[in-house]
Amino acid sequence: MHDVIEVENLSKSFQSRGKQVEALRGLHMRVKEGEIFGLLGPNGAGKTTTLRILTTLLSPDEGRILVAGFNVVRESHRVRAAIGFISQKGGTDSLSSGRENLLLQARLYGLSYGAARKRVAELIDTLDLAPFIDRLAITYSGGQRRKLDLALGLVHKPGLLFLDEPTPGLDPQSRAALWEEVRSLHAAGTTIVLTTHYLDEADHLCSRLAIVNAGVVVAEGSPAQLKQQIVGDVVTLGLSSAARQAEHLLRPHVRELRLISEAEAEKLQVYVENGEERLPALLQLLNSAGIAVHTISLSRPSLDDVFLRQTGFSFKDAEKQTPLWEGNHEAIL
Numbered sequence: 001m002h003d004v005i006e007v008e009n010l011s012k013s014f015q016s017r018g019k020q021v022e023a024l025r026g027l028h029m030r031v032k033e034g035e036i037f038g039l040l041g042p043n044g045a046g047k048t049t050t051l052r053i054l055t056t057l058l059s060p061d062e063g064r065i066l067v068a069g070f071n072v073v074r075e076s077h078r079v080r081a082a083i084g085f086i087s088q089k090g091g092t093d094s095l096s097s098g099r100e101n102l103l104l105q106a107r108l109y110g111l112s113y114g115a116a117r118k119r120v121a122e123l124i125d126t127l128d129l130a131p132f133i134d135r136l137a138i139t140y141s142g143g144q145r146r147k148l149d150l151a152l153g154l155v156h157k158p159g160l161l162f163l164d165e166p167t168p169g170l171d172p173q174s175r176a177a178l179w180e181e182v183r184s185l186h187a188a189g190t191t192i193v194l195t196t197h198y199l200d201e202a203d204h205l206c207s208r209l210a211i212v213n214a215g216v217v218v219a220e221g222s223p224a225q226l227k228q229q230i231v232g233d234v235v236t237l238g239l240s241s242a243a244r245q246a247e248h249l250l251r252p253h254v255r256e257l258r259l260i261s262e263a264e265a266e267k268l269q270v271y272v273e274n275g276e277e278r279l280p281a282l283l284q285l286l287n288s289a290g291i292a293v294h295t296i297s298l299s300r301p302s303l304d305d306v307f308l309r310q311t312g313f314s315f316k317d318a319e320k321q322t323p324l325w326e327g328n329h330e331a332i333l
């Protein structure tokens with residue numbers, strides 16, 4: 001399968017209140033035809049900025065970026081004809097019905113009135129929109145609105161679809177329904193690129209991922225490949241004191257070890273093969289040095305562990321570092 005997206009050395013900075021924000025610092029990624037490719041990263045990592053550049057809504061400062069074989073800067077009109085884009089906010093007119101929204105979109109893409117009606121009927125059928133399509137969009141639930149957004153992005157039958165955070169705020173059932181839609185679009189031959197900060201969404205939905213942090217890709221591969229980098233189990237020990245001493249004591253006996261400081265306690269994350277078998281011996285070591293362990297958990301490696309390994313902090317902690325004014329970018333543009 002050939003590459004439908006090639007990104008080399010992509011950089012982008014913004015000026016905000018007299019300060020320079022480096023959103024992307026030399027990002028590389030490749031997407032192959034037929035993938036569901038995820039950009040996974042905490043808030044502020046640079047996912048939306050990347051997507052906006054790939055979809056020609058924002059120009060890069062530097063980098064070579066090809067989408068569907070076209071240069072996003074010099075051939076932006078050709079890129080636009082080849083892709084569909086569903087932004088975080090969606091593109092729905094709330095005071096029109098779903099059907100009117102779809103018909104307008106189809107006409108904007110140049111379809112004749114007859115062809116537009118036919119395409120809209122097809123979309124209503126495939127995405128199961130009939131129960132609500134003739135109501136005003138303002139009355140839709142979150143899941144119904146997101147389905148309409150999806151239909152709007154598909155009107156011109158793009159081979160490459162971009163979805164910026166497809167599921168925030170959706171209840172688990174609507175999330176699962178949307179994942180199903182994405183999977184069936186994929187099965188029908190559409191290449192899909194989505195951003196998410198949900199680890200489970202990336203893990204279950206994407207065939208390949210780029211983990212983005214602070215404007216660069218820190219790891220790329222299938223969820224299984226990424227997790228295979230971490231061999232063995234993850235044992236997390238909560239300690240109220242003597243964390244450094246514990247780290248020193250355990251290091252020679254384990255594959256890898258990380259100390260995570262949290263407000264109320266310190267945690268030691270220990271990577272070992274056969275965690276269940278090794279745990280009693282590790283606890284014995286700590287016990288004989290008089291170090292109290294107050295919580296213990298044992299888990300298989302997750303994408304969170306991959307993130308921790310690559311960045312030195314957990315996904316949850318990275319999310320907490322989001323600037324207060326995040327989410328208000330449009331106002332600054």
Ligand SMILES: Nc1ncnc2c1ncn2[C@@H]1O[C@H](COP(=O)(O)OP(=O)(O)OP(=O)(O)O)[C@@H](O)[C@H]1O
Binds near residue numbers: 041046048333
């Ligand atoms: N228009 C803008 N003006 C100033 N700074 C911006 C602008 N757009 C993005 N940024 C900054 O660039 C960085 C990357 O933002 P971006 O929206 O790409 O992150 P993200 O990974 O999509 O985050 P989220 O998951 O919250 O959407 C952040 O520090 C953000 O505050």
